Structure formats: C-alpha cells, structure tokens
Amino acid sequence: MRCDIVLAGVGGQGVLSIGAIIAAAALEEGLYVKQSEVHGMSQRGGAVQANLRISDSPIGSDLIPKGRATMILSMEPMESLRYLEYLSPEGTLITSSKPVLNIAKYPDLDEVLDAVRKLPHSILVDADRLAREAGAARSTNMVIVGAAAGLLPIEPVVIERFILKKFRNKGDKVVDINLKAFRAGREAAVCTPT
Amino acid sequence: MKEQVLLGDEAVALGAIHAGLTAAYAYPGTPSTEITEFLIRYMEKNGGPHAAWCANEKTALEEGLGVSMVGRRALVSMKHVGLNVAADPLMNSALLSIEGGLVIAVADDPGMHSSQNEQDSRFYADFAHLPCLEPTDQQEAYEMTREAFELSEWYRTPVIIRLVTRLAHSRAVVHLSDPVEQRPLQKTTNRAGWILLPANARKQWQSLLDRENELQERSDNSPVNRLDLNKADNSLGVITTGIARNYYFENLDDLTCKPSHLHIGMYPPPLDKMRKLAAHVDTLLILEEGYPLLERQLRGLLPRAKGDLTIRGKMDGALPAAGELTPDIVRSSLGLEPAQGVRVDGLPLATRPPQLCAGCPHCDTYSALTQAMAGFEKSVVTADIGCYTLGALPPYSTIESCVCMGASIGMAKGASEAGYRPAVAMIGDSTFLHSGITPLIDAAAGNTDMTLVILDNEATAMTGGQDPLIPSSRLEQIVLGVGVEPDHFHVVPAHPKKVDQLAAILRTEMEHKGLSVVIAVRECIETAKRKKAAAAVTAIS
Numbered sequence: 165m166r167c168d169i170v171l172a173g174v175g176g177q178g179v180l181s182i183g184a185i186i187a188a189a190a191l192e193e194g195l196y197v198k199q200s201e202v203h204g205m206s207q208r209g210g211a212v213q214a215n216l217r218i219s220d221s222p223i224g225s226d227l228i229p230k231g232r233a234t235m236i237l238s239m240e241p242m243e244s245l246r247y248l249e250y251l252s253p254e255g256t257l258i259t260s261s262k263p264v265l266n267i268a269k270y271p272d273l274d275e276v277l278d279a280v281r282k283l284p285h286s287i288l289v290d291a292d293r294l295a296r297e298a299g300a301a302r303s304t305n306m307v308i309v310g311a312a313a314g315l316l317p318i319e320p321v322v323i324e325r326f327i328l329k330k331f332r333n334k335g336d337k338v339v340d341i342n343l344k345a346f347r348a349g350r351e352a353a354v355c356t357p358t
Numbered sequence: 359m360k361e362q363v364l365l366g367d368e369a370v371a372l373g374a375i376h377a378g379l380t381a382a383y384a385y386p387g388t389p390s391t392e393i394t395e396f397l398i399r400y401m402e403k404n405g406g407p408h409a410a411w412c413a414n415e416k417t418a419l420e421e422g423l424g425v426s427m428v429g430r431r432a433l434v435s436m437k438h439v440g441l442n443v444a445a446d447p448l449m450n451s452a453l454l455s456i457e458g459g460l461v462i463a464v465a466d467d468p469g470m471h472s473s474q475n476e477q478d479s480r481f482y483a484d485f486a487h488l489p490c491l492e493p494t495d496q497q498e499a500y501e502m503t504r505e506a507f508e509l510s511e512w513y514r515t516p517v518i519i520r521l522v523t524r525l526a527h528s529r530a531v532v533h534l535s536d537p538v539e540q541r542p543l544q545k546t547t548n549r550a551g552w553i554l555l556p557a558n559a560r561k562q563w564q565s566l567l568d569r570e571n572e573l574q575e576r577s578d579n580s581p582v583n584r585l586d587l588n589k590a591d592n593s594l595g596v597i598t599t600g601i602a603r604n605y606y607f608e609n610l611d612d613l614t615c616k617p618s619h620l621h622i623g624m625y626p627p628p629l630d631k632m633r634k635l636a637a638h639v640d641t642l643l644i645l646e647e648g649y650p651l652l653e654r655q656l657r658g659l660l661p662r663a664k665g666d667l668t669i670r671g672k673m674d675g676a677l678p679a680a681g682e683l684t685p686d687i688v689r690s691s692l693g694l695e696p697a698q699g700v701r702v703d704g705l706p707l708a709t710r711p712p713q714l715c716a717g718c719p720h721c722d723t724y725s726a727l728t729q730a731m732a733g734f735e736k737s738v739v740t741a742d743i744g745c746y747t748l749g750a751l752p753p754y755s756t757i758e759s760c761v762c763m764g765a766s767i768g769m770a771k772g773a774s775e776a777g778y779r780p781a782v783a784m785i786g787d788s789t790f791l792h793s794g795i796t797p798l799i800d801a802a803a804g805n806t807d808m809t810l811v812i813l814d815n816e817a818t819a820m821t822g823g824q825d826p827l828i829p830s831s832r833l834e835q836i837v838l839g840v841g842v843e844p845d846h847f848h849v850v851p852a853h854p855k856k857v858d859q860l861a862a863i864l865r866t867e868m869e870h871k872g873l874s875v876v877i878a879v880r881e882c883i884e885t886a887k888r889k890k891a892a893a894a895v896t897a898i899s
Binding site: 174175176187188191196197198199200201202208209210211223224225226227228229230231232233242243245246248249250251252253255257266267268269270271272275276279282283284333334 | 363471472523524525527528529530531601604605607608609684685686689696697698699700701702705706707708709710711712713714715745748752820895
C-alpha cells in the first residue's frame, strides 16, 4: 500500500498543518511516513507545496515522483492545478474552491474551477463556507483533511484523535470547531461524485 | 527501543544531545534553523545542554572551539553560505588538536529554495582536510551525528555533517539509542596544538597531512560506504552520495538489470572501493546532490583510451548541472521512461512569488523610501538578506542589490565614493548585527556620503522570527558608538500613519552630504501575532 499526497496552497494557509495531522495519524496506524516541507522564503504568501508519503513498507525518496501521487490536497483552487504532473491518472485532486487573490494577474476563477471539475477524479469543496459554519474560517484546512479522509489508509477516528491532540491546548471550543470542520469535509466529499 | 518523529535537522540536534553535547551555537539560516530551535526548546524544557543563537556563524564556530578546548562536546550549525562567514575559523581549526568533539552541521540548499547560491559544503571539507559525513535519511542524520563526535575526538579534528534541504526539512521516524554523559571538563594539555604560531602550525599541518591515510583507510572500511558488485553483469555501475541514494532506490525496481552500486556517506571518499567499482563496469553513473565533486576526481584530466570506462554525470549532461536532484531526474539518467502524470494543456495558472505579509512594517519603510527618492536624477539602493529583500518585487521594486550578509552597507559606500549619489543601504536589525557593524565603521571613518536604513523589526523574521540577540534599543548605542553624528541619526516608527514623517527624514538625509543612519522600527507582524496568541493560550489555561 502506498499513499502519496501532494499538499498545496499559499503560505500562511495552514498547508503544513494538514500534513502534520495526517502524518501523525498514519504513524499511529503503524505505517511508514515521510513528510517533506519547504520553509523560509517560500512561506511568505507565495505558492507552498509539501509532500507526504505513507506506506506499509519503507519509503525511499522524500519527494514524490511525477505521475505517482494518490492525491493532491489543496487549500486553493489555482494552486491545486500547479502540481498536476505529479498526480497519477487514477489519483484524485481535492481542493478548496475559494481563491487567494494576493496576486495581480489571477486567472478567471470560473476557468480555474472548470479545469478542476474536468479532471477524471476531483473533489471541489466550499471549505471556507463549511469552516465558517463550523465556527471559524481558520479551520478550513481541517475541512480539507475531512474531504480527503475517505481516500486515506487511516481510520477517521484516529484522525479525530489527533485533531483533539493538536488543538487541546487552545481550549474546548477550538477543538470542537476543528472536529466539526473535519466532519463537514467528510460529508461534503461523500456527496461529491469523483 | 524508543522512537520519535523528527525533521532531518532535529535528528542532528537529538543525535548531538544523546552524544553528550555540552553546548550548541548557531546563526539562523534556512534550511539549518530547526537544529538550534530544537536544541533551545530542549534546553528550556530540560535545563540543558546549553544552546544559543550567535551574532554570526564565525562567532558561533569560535565559541564551539572554546568548548572543545576545555574538553567538552560542541555542535555548531549553519546554512551553506554561513560556512563562508565561518571559513576563517574553519580552515584554521583543521590544524588544531581538537579536545572535546566538535561537529559542524551545515545544511546546503541545492535548488536555492531560500538562498542566493547552491554551493556544496563537501568542497569545504575537502579544502580544509576535514572528514565529512553525509546522511541519506533522518535515521542516519541521528546516527552520523553521534558518530561524528567519536570521529572528532579519535582523529582530533572538527567533523562536518552535510545536510541538504530535502533531508533537513523532511520528517520521519527515528529510532533512538541510549544517551551518553557529557565529557568531563578538562582543558587541553597540548598548548602547541592550539597556538597556531608558524612554528606550531607547520607541525600541525604536517600531522594533518599524515592523518589523511588513516582517514582514507577508515573511509574504505566504513559500512556507510557500501559497495555491492553485481558479479553477473558489468555494464553499469552507480555511485550515489547522500539523498541521491533515495532517488536511485525509488527507481531501482524498474531496472531489468541491477547495476553495481557504491554509496558514499563518509568523506574523504573510499578510493579503493571507487577503483574496484570502476574496474568492474563499462559505464559509471555518478549521482551526487550538489556540485560534481567525485565526478571531477574520477574523470581526471587526461583523455581516456578507447574502450575504457565511460563516466556519466553532471559534467556530460546526463544530469543537469544546476538545481537539486529529484526522483524524476535520476530516473531519466538511468535511461528509464519518464512516468506520466495528469496532463492538461492550457491550464489557467499564474506565478505566485513570495511577498511581504499584510501589515509588515517593511511595507511602510519601502513606501516612505519610494516617496523620498522621487525627483532624484540618479540614486542607488543596495539591500541585504532578509524579508526586506522582497522589496525587489512589485509593488515596491525598489532595491537594486542583494549579495551576502552585510553587503548593502559596503556597496552603498563604494557606489557613493565612485560618484553615484544618493546612495542608500537597506539592512535588517539581525543582519546588521551579523555583518553590518564593520562596514558601518568604514563609512563612519570617512564620513561617507550615504544613508543607512536599519529596518528594525525586532526579530530574525525570514527564518521564523527568532528573538533579536540583544534588545533593539541597543542598536542606537552601537550606531552612535562607531561615530555617526547624532544630528544625522534618527529612530522613526515604521507605521502606515508615519510614512510621511519617515519619507521627509529620509529625503533630508539623502540630501545631506555625509553619513546618516535612520532606524525604522516596528515589530514583525508575525512575531507580534504569535506573542498575542501565546498570551491568549496562557489566559485559557
């Protein structure tokens, strides 16, 4: 079993937290994990990408080869398309539909969303709205984790345990919001034919 | 056996702690920063070992030497270009009789994710005649750091651990082994081994050269430098170094015939094993993350005879000479078909370069600078290393240089003295403390006609917002202390409401015929936010 995930988004969106939660849960399941990140200058509001590899056998490369990714998990629709060459033809692209408009020449949003919809397997989630409904826009990344949950080799209950662990020191309310966001993401993905 | 999930950087830090580390010193620099961040967190929780940020990489290495001189173990960490700053103590420390183990962890940044060049630190190890260990994964990063301390004391030499971005910033499970105690405090009794007067230095240099054979033998016998010959086939041999091995293994299953393989993780390289492999195969492919160090040695100078070994690598275009390796690049060098991902033509994409955060104080300083420069027929703005280098990009596009830590000040001085004025230098508070004071002394000595702007955000922001080494308020005393005239020295808030005030002061000082210094001060928006969040968490609990 191999599950190779390209994580994408814009610096400051909590892209690395998505990886951290899934990685911790995968380790709990006794799986091999490698998680490659880029820190420093690239985090400053620019395009951010990270690689998360999960397997039941030892993993060689920290980087995912082209055409091998099981899924692209993205916090931003245009950013989700940037790494398509890494996605396996059987793989799924999961992205939040809300754009981050911090650049002058953002392409036509309808074209971007259409490109996502036209892929063989994609899940487009209004993660921003679901996160706000859960209680905080900041929990958008947990909606995205939820949307991916059905495709991960990990029991959702284990992921929930790590969401609890990650946010515990921020109080019960924050934990509750993030769990709600995660569950909303799961439901949204189930309702989307891929 | 205990295990822990660690970044490559953190594996080095914990390896050092478990090797009986006494003190660690560093200057922050991507991708090495997390080594010392881990050590500082560990110290805060456990009361030691001592870990501290330093003014720069040179002071860090010298502090490490002091620890070694009195018999204890020290770790000094930096990014690759930091090793240039520490090159003076590095080259000379090779001639010392190291007492307590001294390990220098250097994180290279091939591909320049967050750097101004992609120099390969293995060349420094070769140049200084220092042993160098290069881990392939987090586990080896932990184990090799421990081994490096042993090597350092056994051969009485500093040892370099070379990391690259993709290992430094990748996380995996590391199995830990039992920690050992710190070394006893015991000052060296070998004075001649630490006083590099010419007469001593000549002896030390000779013994260093004599040591080469021993190290060579160690390298040839090291299990890290592993040779696997395919006796049934001699068409292809592959040499891998560092993380290149991971990319090679990633593709190995797709090869119908397994090549003979030598992996090198310890330098000086194992020459016997390299010769053995070369004698066994027709073609040798060299996969190195970095510059072609081994490839150049193997190719040599003289042309090969017909039918002799064919060498492939970065020097003949089998692999690109620039940038980092990837599993895909290694795949194609092995002659395998590239794997196909999802291909869609005409995707609606735009580039998204990094930018200053919303509310960043540098935005206000750059707005003021743009305003102040309006109308000058000619002007030059030199800048430095930090978040404010992003002033090169729209909407500001103001700065005209970024070279190395502290260069802004010396370059503005040179441009001014060549006749190009007004000359303005932009430097951050941490970069100023790192390498900006000495060129300011040059400028103060001759009262150079230039304006220095210190963008004081009270943090080393680009590397994650480390606290300033000394309180920002002391910058003022430093600037006045080197002789900048108080009439031409100003401390102004960098704030949206104070842009006009800052612009007016900058304008006046740019018109002044002599040295002026303006400190534009406001805390980094990210560190301020973080402190606020931490205070909220404390309030909850």
